[in-house]
Amino acid sequence: MTTIVNDFTLNIATANGTGSQSANLILLQSLFNMGIEVSGKNLFPSNISGLPTWYIVRVSDAGYQAPGDRTHIQVLMNPDTWAEDLADLQPGSVVIWNTDAKMVMDRVDVVSYPVPMTTMARTLNPKLARMVANVIYVGVIAEMLGIEDDAILAAIAGQFKGKASAIDLNTQAYRLGRTFANEELTKADPYAVEARGNPGGRFFIEGNEAAALGAIFGGVQMLAWYPITPSSSLAEGVINYIPKLRTNEHGEATCAVIQAEDELAAAGMVVGAGWAGARGMTATSGPGISLMQEFIGLAYFAEIPSVFWDVNRVGPSTGLPTRTQQSDLQMLYEGSHGDTQHIVLIPGTVEECFEFGWRAFDVSERFQTPVFGLSDLDLGMNRWTCEGFTYPDVPMDRGKVIRDRDVFEAMEDFGRYRDVDGDGIPYRTLPGSGMAPILSRGTGHDPSGKYSEKSHVYLDLMQRLRRKIDGARPHLPAPILREEEECDVGIVYFGSMENSIQEIDDIIESGGRKVSQCRVRSLPLHPEVEDFCARHKTVIVLEINRDGQLWGIMRRELPNHLVDRVHSVAYSDGMPPRASVYAERIIATIEEVEG
Amino acid sequence: MSETPARSQPIKLNIIDQPLDAYTGGPSSLCPGCGHDQISSVIISAAWENGVEPHRIAKMSGIGCSSKTPAYYLGQAHGFNTVHGRMPSVTTGAAAVNRDLLYLGVSGDGDSASIGIGQLIHAIRRNLDMVYIVENNGVYGLTKGQYSATAEIGSKKKKGKANEQPPIDLCALAINLGCTFVARSFSGSKKQLNALLKAAMSHRGFALIDVISPCVTFNNNDESFRSYGYVKENEVTLHMADYIPQRVPMEEIEVPEGHYRDITLHDGSVIRLETIDADHDPSDAVAALAALHKAADDDHHVTGLLYFDPDMPIMHDNLGLPEASLIDLPADALRPSEAALDAVVARFRGA
Structure with a gap:
């Protein structure tokens, strides 16, 4: 034997x-x-x-x-x-x-x-x-x-x-x-088993704890949450780190924590904190995001910074609440009624959970819009090998917020929603400042913030919002690319699929075929994703859901000449992804495409 | 003793040298005669008389006729016209990070007694430090006159049949929840409302003022229990309320002839309650509930300061936060050092 x-x-x-x-x-x-x-x-x-x-x-x-x-x-x-x-x-x-x-x-x-x-x-x-x-x-x-x-x-x-x-x-x-x-x-x-030497600097950590630690180093000032599996340990991670890492010399916390009465209230508190000028966040799962949709639309339209973590579980409804899935992507990207589009950061490793944990606040305050972190039960609640965490390499970006009256008075014709710089991002002042006070609202408003139902005012506002979020693309985390020279087939995937991709790739390669890989790390799509698609004759979008949500987004956003080359392999049975299940479907799809 | 100014004397300045105009807002687009506009004018006069810096107020509201009104007062203050029934949570988040503002919320009976009743309840439970005015007319105005959850059985609006479902009494609800300042008033009783509102601004904790505010368009007919005519006929006033600011020495205040109670508020101001018929003790929750139930049985509206509890900790007391607002903290107070991260990682590696 x-x-x-x-x-x-x-x-x-x-x-x-x-x-x-x-x-x-x-x-x-x-x-x-x-x-x-x-x-x-x-x-x-x-x-x-x-x-x-x-x-x-x-x-x-x-x-x-x-x-x-x-x-x-x-x-x-x-x-x-x-x-x-x-x-x-x-x-x-x-x-x-x-x-x-x-x-x-x-x-x-x-x-x-x-x-x-x-x-x-x-x-x-x-x-x-x-x-x-x-x-x-x-x-x-x-x-x-x-x-x-x-x-x-x-x-x-x-x-x-x-x-x-x-x-x-x-x-x-x-x-x-x-x-x-x-x-x-x-x-x-x-x-x-045989020993393979010292694990070195590596250690085990759950994605939720890593994201919580990231939020702590991102300067979170208010956490409002309602318990729900599999996100509770993210919120509790923040709570557990506050005494050691986020108290002043008197032992007072520099982050408020409120356990809300439901997810609607949690979202409202995050929006309230963002409106007041602070870094507010919540952590929830799909059912909670469903309840938060109204506030998500308000935050988008009234341009309130706010950070929402979604640790995805199996839906719809209560679904399989302790199983993993990547099925909330579309709901986050297009959350709430009306025309909306949201920034989504998608970590695939525990190191990225930490990084996006702090970066989400910078992105949200820079673009004055809701930002989602999308994790899932597999990444969030299981222990993964971690190489270590990199301290934020940039100072906190508080965005275009005016706190200084001299700066304010130097601005001509200030308007809360005026596009001064041509990037779609307006300037804001804070409650209590007395500078250019407005009644923030979810109703139509003109560049000065006043109520308006005029067609051209609405149209300009909606076009500016689109321009603003579009402008975020190159500033968001770029995809991770692993490219083969042939460039025949490229696999696009995201999130915790990272933990299965190497094995999937080896199975495909053992059948005599090499494929490139592109791991999407943010929505809206980074320009490099389109470049990747342009370089590959066949693109397969791999995801843990039924309908191919990222595939749908790509088909809508890619230029027409690329749309036909993008194919979906989407599968979810509630289990963490087994490599062979996905590899077989990828191979079958390639064979079908190639006839 | 009363210092209610006539609005025709705009040249007069308050204790922080501001004219009344510094507290006004844009023109109202509500129906002429709407009770809500009377409440807006009381908000303006009360804030001016109290000498609150207008920009240090945060105007909060939900959705509905009432919630449009923040555009009509305190134009120097930032405000947030949020979503239907969710003003309490937005206020909670804002107050958690900026405790230095006076949060002045305006809501309606649809906003507070139906869609937002859960958020109202939990804001009371946290004893969020805010003034919460319900402009309560018993109907949904913006959607053209459906009954709300505060309409009394048998009350009949302009169109359709009489209301058949029992009302939710927001004051009784609040008292049962331990709300620390519970008052009812009437938009037509501007002197009383002015005193109660100034007292609410001096209160540390959640101050609910449920103001009967007739809807002139859909619910001002004689068969309505919330019409001007009906309320004037059927208002039972618990006491004459007077607000005595902290800056005025008590010895300068004329002592009433009859029985009265002085209630000292958190900033040292006093609300003086002069007994009219029977004495009402606002520290007695059971008496307050009895007054509400008796009035309901008689199809009356009881007004005045129903309940007051100065001792409950507010939300901030339980959050373990510094005295300074979190929004004023510098970046280095919010982001721990690189050494702190190294220490956390070292602990993981040692495990």
Whole structure:
């Protein structure tokens, strides 16, 4: 039997509320501590206790982070999904199962490692046996795969930071599992791990925490939010960092935090803070954005800086609230009634979550318009390898806001909505300043801010707004390009698809075809996206949704001669993107196009 | 003692040397005789008499006839005519970052009792420091005369049948929510409204003034409980209200002959409530509710300062913010240093 090193997918089936998350994170962190390329995905239910949860660990020297096409090692803890999980396994898979679950393990074509996990856990702590049993499987996996003892101990210490009794109990449970595996089980599977050196400066972080940290360094002054999965940890990240990073010498916060009564109010508070001259933000998910639409239109029309983070989950309606999707793009780009167009920043990595976390405020204040950060559950709530964060390389850009009366008085014929510089961006003064006060409004208004229903006034205003947002294109994050010399086929994608693209590319390449890639990082589209399309005979727009939302936007905005070459591969079943699923569809589309 | 100026003396200056004209706004486009215009004129006179710097006021409103009025007063102040029923949240966000302005909100009964009732409730719950005037006429004006949620059972507007659904009494609601300043007035009782509004401006916390403000076009017929004629006939005044500014020594104020209560406001000003029939204690929520229910049973409107609680913390007290407004903080107070980021990353790497 040939040993398979650092190339397998491990799936742990538990019920939520049993404490399995900390055991799974210990496992993930221990592999990371050995310098191995590893990613973890938590497939959790919208529930607090008792419903099925799976944790998928992908170990890949190739650096693949998608969940993989099949499970190589299955841990069975949950009687409710036992039979189905077991039936799904391919012959030759490994099953590590809790014999105390009193369930049948009747597959004879798999490698079976029975372990009395609950019984063993009970010897350590009868009351916490259900929770401790999870750490037993960590010990068994560690022994069977050859995870280093030090790596596990460091992970346990990190997980329970300074809580001696928890560290002690978990260490004992881990050792019990490891010793049992060593003494009672005989290795009969090919899977193993090997250390790949020090992880160096890299660390694990969730996208939501990175975006929160970015907002903190972006000078957020007011956070208004309403709890919703999967965005709550973004708002809570901001809240958690305020005491350490955003208090003055008296310990007073330099950012107000208000838990709103609903998303409408959260949006209203963000608009109020922006109107008053501050950096306001909210974090929500698709259902929240639906409720915020009216305010989004007001902020666009009255030109109020405001930052909205959308951590996308599966819709429509409540949908699959704990699964991932890229289905809010169009709603953000064209949010609210009437003619609108919004700036959307789309991170694909945790480093970019941080960067766009601060940059969103600069863009919003520069263009005096709502700016969205679009993340998703996969990027936001799972842990990703991070190289580090780059400190903002530019000072805060507060935009065309006049705070100084001398500057104001030097301006001739000031008008709140006058296009003085020809870039569509007007100047503004703030409430309380006494300078050129107006009644900001969602009704039609002339360049001085006065109510108007005149046709030419409305027309000029709407054309200026379009010119303003159009003018933002080159100033927004440019796409990331990876181009082949042939330039026959180019893949356009965005957001968390970044974590699957390398594997998708390798699958396509293994079939003898090379494709270029262009990762869109902002809307409206950067001019380089059009250039990329012009350089490739066939362009495939790859996204995690049903209808091809980015594809639709591109078809509308690209020049006519490029439209026919742009094709859609859009697919979403609620799962994080598995590379082969998308690669197959890309290949089929290319073949169809080429006839 | 009363210092209500006649508007025909514009040359007169207030304590910050401003003429009344510094507090006026554009011409009204409401129907001639609209109660809302009377309220606008009281806002102008109250702000002028109180000597508030006009540009230090933020005029907030939602959508509806009432919410158009900020264009008609305080032209030197910035304002925000927001979206329907959502003025409280916009005000909350603005107040969170700029606590140095006097937030003066104007809303209507559709805006506050229907579409925006949730936001009103939560602004009260936070004790947002603002004055919140409801210009309450029982009908939707801009959409041409549908009943609103404050219309009384049996009240009949100009067209259609009498209202059949029970009214939402915003004052009773506010008292039950612990609102710290709850008053009802009538646009035709300008002296009382003036005193209550000045007191509300001196209050630290959420001050609700529900003002019956007849709609002359759709709801001013005799069968309407909110017509000028009906309200004049059926107004029950709790007390004579007088506002005594902090700058006026109390010993210079004439002592009333009958029973009265002096209530000291946050800035040291006093609202003096002279008893008319029975004494009303505004610190007694149950008495205030009883007065409202009794008036409702009798198809009357009770006006005056119904409830007052000076002790509740305001929203800012619970946010842990500095005394200075957040909008005045320099960039280096908002963006932590590069060393701070390095320290955060070092902690991640050590984990």
